[in-house]
Ligand SMILES: Nc1ncnc2c1ncn2[C@@H]1O[C@H](COP(=O)(O)OP(=O)(O)OP(=O)(O)O)[C@@H](O)[C@H]1O
Ligand SMILES: Nc1ncnc2c1ncn2[C@@H]1O[C@H](COP(=O)(O)OP(=O)(O)OP(=O)(O)O)[C@@H](O)[C@H]1O
């Protein structure tokens with residue numbers, strides 16, 4: 001069972017790194033060659049903190065999450081780097097060892113919420129079973145009571161607990177999956193687009209619950225989303241990904257308040273809001289480069305306003321803006 | 336004034352959930368839609384906004400005839416859907432398409448991306464040979480899966496979430512339908528790709544006069560795309576009006592609560608706060624009146640708790656279902 005006790009809630013200060021990802025590269029074998037979906041990314045996460053991962057569709061966010069869970073598909077492969085979780089390298093672990101960690105210590109709210117639920121089993125039963133698998137000594141009534149509490153937490157009506165997944169609306173399934181991930185009190189939750197089907201009111205309530213859990217239990221969170229307003233709401237740190245790489249990384253205030261990479265700026269500029277004059281929505285022009293044969297220089301080069309000839313030739317280096325803010329572009333400082 | 340292409344007339348839909356057979360729990364009833372009437376005009380983009388579980392997808396499924404209403408009628412171009420049979424039904428299935436909310440379920444896992452997008456063309460015999468292939472490739476390119484050659488032979492499980500969502504959009508749009516129900520079509524896409532998809536939708540409207548029912552929980556998306564919006568809560572329409580009116584001058588307490596709950600990122604002080612949502616549901620009362628009564632700060636106990644407010648006109652093209660719309664009346668309201 002979970003050895004963590006309550007009372008470890010005091011956030012940051014002397015908190016140690018729960019997770020350290022170093023130079024991680026992951027890809028997929030395809031007919032057209034090896035697709036480098038994640039290419040040399042590094043970040044770290046302290047206990048009780050949250051990291052938001054943003055970036056456009058297909059940039060590798062889910063791949064990062066699935067790698068941490070040890071759930072890559074058969075054609076997926078870790079090509080390099082380390083994932084230190086509580087000091088141990090997950091990349092080196094066997095499937096059996098990963099099974100012990102999964103859900104108990106690292107849980108994931110899958111983007112494919114619907115696929116994650118068993119269609120022929122009542123929702124209540126599925127969550128109770130998840131709890132009982134990891135705590136076989138728990139009496140069943142206790143497990144069911146815990147399910148009830150989880151339903152309340154994610155704002156699902158208790159009388160719908162006995163339904164089958166297909167009787168749920170899109171957002172209800174998503175909330176059931178969130179309940180499932182919270183069921184075993186993990187240390188790290190990877191939330192992959194967890195609120196795409198939720199209206200703002202329910203979304204706000206659930207995010208508040210998650211933040212409270214973080215404070216009370218010291219849970220760490222990797223929050224993957226394309227919606228920068230939600231990421232800004234829950235994350236202490238932000239990692240911006242583009243075409244398999246991290247391109248900007250740092251504290252929320254610095255990355256969103258003083259964005260340095262052109263992609264981060266473009267992302268922020270294209271965000272629709274209710275404020276101000278209604279303007280035309282302008283997509284970032286151009287296409288994402290191929291991940292099978294990525295360009296040798298900067299990957300955003302073709303779409304960047306400030307690109308110079310050197311950009312397409314040399315691989316850019318990390319530049320430290322502050323001890324808590326870095327960017328993968330050599331030109332960012334000139335503007 | 337363009338004529339309505341789609342009409343819902345007092346449409347209701349109830350689902351039965353069985354409860355637990357062995358636990359001896361009684362069958363539950365879920366009233367997904369309750370006496371909903373609305374009209375969508377030809378060529379317009381009509382937004383349906385509301386909380387999770389409020390009946391939005393149900394409305395969409397009724398329109399594309401995946402389900403039939405329990406009472407009331409759905410009409411497209413004056414034809415009552417429940418009477419469509421044979422050739423007319425087949426034509427309907429081509430002209431009216433739905434982009435499903437869940438791209439993980441709406442694509443057949445056995446079909447490659449090419450096969451998924453070509454299938455509707457083949458079924459409806461719209462093109463063949465080279466023309467058919469070009470149409471498919473150009474549609475795949477249009478939704479930003481580029482270059483198409485690197486996607487066509489893949490299977491859905493080899494795509495990211497947002498890539499699947501774009502395949503689902505391509506599959507619906509490749510038939511050049513007259514009417515599309517787009518159920519949260521860009522929920523997994525970042526702002527830049529969403530903007531691209533919105534621009535495609537706007538372009539198709541300009542070229543083919545396509546009409547769209549846009550289901551979304553994002554008011555910001557609705558603001559950019561929709562001409563008019565209907566706000567739905569627990570199967571009831573709460574407010575209808577132009578997108579600009581509903582968003583900038585919301586009259587219904589629930590619409591106001593939606594705007595209050597928006598993440599404040601990038602909005603700062605510019606958006607007013609209405610404070611119409613109760614933190615805790617009202618305790619100890621059975622809600623027989625207004626569906627929003629349990630959470631409404633403005634509610635007047637005697638009236639709102641007992642009667643259901645109808646969707647009444649409050650201005651040209653503007654409808655609200657509330658006894659105390661805007662700043663008027665109500666127990667906790669500011670008064671006007
Ligand atoms: N099993 C697979 N085989 C081949 N390619 C894959 C496979 N799974 C994912 N990919 C590709 O790897 C890249 C990264 O995918 P990933 O799912 O990590 O993206 P993502 O950032 O989560 O995108 P989204 O926001 O759209 O969900 C994509 O280009 C995708 O097409
Ligand atoms: N086949 C079904 N059997 C039983 N109940 C159902 C069925 N389909 C939908 N419902 C219920 O009807 C209600 C409305 O569902 P619907 O899918 O229309 O909601 P929605 O507004 O699309 O929500 P979301 O934004 O979460 O997708 C929900 O309570 C849902 O659980």
Ligand code: SF4
Nearest residue numbers: 625631634639657658
């Ligand atoms: S009718 Fe009453 S309870 Fe319903 S929304 Fe209006 S004020 Fe609130």
Ligand SMILES: [Mg+2]
Nearest residue numbers: 062111495496
């Ligand atoms: Mg993903």
Ligand SMILES: [Mg+2]
Nearest residue numbers: 169170392436
């Ligand atoms: Mg839905």
